[in-house]
Amino acid sequence: MARTNQHPMAPDDETPVFVISVAAQLAGMHAQTLRQYDRLGLVSPSRTQGGGRRYSGRDVSLLREVQRLSQEGVSLAGIQRILELEDQVEALQSRVKELVAEVEAARSTLEEARSGDRVFAAGPRGDVVAVRPGQRPKRTFASQALVVWRPGGR
Known part of the structure; x- marks a missing residue:
């Protein structure tokens, strides 16, 4: 992720920096809810050597999304499936970008060969x-x- 106007040592959205109590507060949830989501695999934070949970900014955003879907009446199993599908879509979009770049490179090479x-x-x-x-x-x-x-x- 590109950093703009940030200190070089500032954590990015992927850096696990929040302990469970802070992450729960940022997400507007109880810490026990975060533990349950971790057990279910909805939001899996990083772990310290001692086993403590550390949440990133991305994890907190994901917790907020889970909370929003839950408030809209989606079951936890439904939320898990939605998150899985969103991950698949993201991976497929990334792969499409890679393939488009490969096709453009191949076209460029072909055009260079044909131009001469x-x-x-x-x-x-x-x-x-x-x-x-x-x-x-x-x-x-x-x-x-x-x-x-x-x-x-x-």
């Missing part, structure tokens, strides 16, 4: 030789013909 149309001619012994567009092969006798071939029949 290759021209071939018959050499002095009847062999095929490549020449630059607009260039004639070295003539060894006057009756030599120039043959042009371009990929794709253009």
